[in-house]
Structure formats: C-alpha cells, structure tokens
Amino acid sequence: MSDDQPVAVVTGGNRGIGREVASQLADHGFTVLLGSRDRVKGEQVARQLDASGAAVHACRIDVTDQSSVEEAASWVRQRFGQGVVRRTGERLTYRAADV
Ligand SMILES: NC(=O)c1ccc[n+]([C@@H]2O[C@H](COP(=O)([O-])OP(=O)(O)OC[C@H]3O[C@@H](n4cnc5c(N)ncnc54)[C@H](OP(=O)(O)O)[C@@H]3O)[C@@H](O)[C@H]2O)c1
Incomplete structure (x- = not known):
C-alpha cells in the first residue's frame, strides 16, 4: 500500500449496503477495512471482494x-x-488517533 492510498473503514461491511460500499470503495482504489461483528464472516467477504487479499482486510x-x-x-x-x-x-472523516 502506498502512503497516499486512501483507507476506508466500513462497519457492517459483511452484507447489505455496507458490503456494496466496501466493494465500490475497493473498485475506486481504497484500501478497505471491512468491519464485521463476526470475524469469520468478515474474512469470507473480504476474500470475495478481493481474492488477492491486498486491498480488503477484515x-x-x-x-x-x-x-x-x-x-x-x-x-x-x-x-x-x-x-x-x-x-x-x-459519513464521517476522522483520524484514527482520535477514536
Ligand atoms: N436496504 C435499503 O434499501 C435501505 C434503505 C434505507 C435505509 N436503510 C438502512 O440502512 C441500514 C443498512 O441497511 P442494509 O439493508 O444494508 O441492512 P442489512 O443487510 O441488515 O445489514 C446491516 C449490517 O449492519 C451490521 N450491524 C448490525 N449491527 C451492528 C453492530 N452493532 N455493529 C457493527 N455492525 C452491525 C450487520 O452485521 P451482522 O451481519 O453482524 O448483523 C450488517 O452487516 C439499516 O439501518 C437500514 O434500515 C436500508
């Protein structure tokens, strides 16, 4: 990942609107941190959206x-x-250090 590559965290990214948002952000060059309450489900969807595992992380x-x-x-x-x-x-923008 390059230093200027944007990073998006999508909560509820394992299905529904969140999954679609995650998919489109990945298509637009974001590194996507796909939030899910169930880690296994999140990892499955992350692999579906990015088989290489380079851009979508559960x-x-x-x-x-x-x-x-x-x-x-x-x-x-x-x-x-x-x-x-x-x-x-x-949508909100934040610095991770502020959370
Ligand atoms: N679909 C529509 O056309 C539409 C239209 C207008 C408004 N909305 C609203 O938009 C929202 C999402 O809709 P959707 O159709 O995408 O719903 P959905 O398919 O039910 O997906 C909801 C997502 O939110 C996650 N989630 C639920 N509780 C959570 C929590 N405490 N922490 C983190 N993630 C949590 C779910 O994860 P789990 O899998 O772990 O449950 C799931 O990934 C809803 O509030 C809905 O009312 C939807």
Whole structure:
C-alpha cells in the first residue's frame, strides 16, 4: 500500500449496503477495512471482494461495544494510521488517533 492510498473503514461491511460500499470503495482504489461483528464472516467477504487479499482486510467491530471499537481503532492506527470511516447512512472523516 502506498502512503497516499486512501483507507476506508466500513462497519457492517459483511452484507447489505455496507458490503456494496466496501466493494465500490475497493473498485475506486481504497484500501478497505471491512468491519464485521463476526470475524469469520468478515474474512469470507473480504476474500470475495478481493481474492488477492491486498486491498480488503477484515476487521472485527461491533459499534455498540466500546471495547470492540477501541480494539478496532487501535488495530487501524497501528497498521494504517489515518483513515476514513463510512457507515451506512452517514459519513464521517476522522483520524484514527482520535477514536
Ligand atoms: N436496504 C435499503 O434499501 C435501505 C434503505 C434505507 C435505509 N436503510 C438502512 O440502512 C441500514 C443498512 O441497511 P442494509 O439493508 O444494508 O441492512 P442489512 O443487510 O441488515 O445489514 C446491516 C449490517 O449492519 C451490521 N450491524 C448490525 N449491527 C451492528 C453492530 N452493532 N455493529 C457493527 N455492525 C452491525 C450487520 O452485521 P451482522 O451481519 O453482524 O448483523 C450488517 O452487516 C439499516 O439501518 C437500514 O434500515 C436500508
């Protein structure tokens, strides 16, 4: 991944609108961190969207569980630094360090 490649975190990325958002972001050159409450489901969908595993990475996150959010934010910060969060129905930009 190049330093200027945009990174998107998509919660609920394993199905429905989130999955489609994740797919389109990957098609547009984003590195996608595909959030799912179930890691196995997330990894399956990440592989479906990106067989090479280069651009779509599964990330376990439950937005109603603060410890899960903090754990995911820590992982994002360590691996990718700054990111953009997209959730179905809303969009917000953030620095991973702020989460
Ligand atoms: N589809 C439409 O046409 C439409 C139109 C207008 C508005 N909306 C709204 O847009 C939202 C998404 O719609 P959808 O059709 O994509 O729904 P969906 O197919 O039911 O998908 C919902 C996604 O949210 C995830 N999710 C649920 N609770 C979560 C939590 N606590 N933490 C993290 N992820 C969580 C689910 O993950 P799990 O697999 O782990 O449950 C799933 O990936 C809904 O609020 C819906 O009401 C949908």
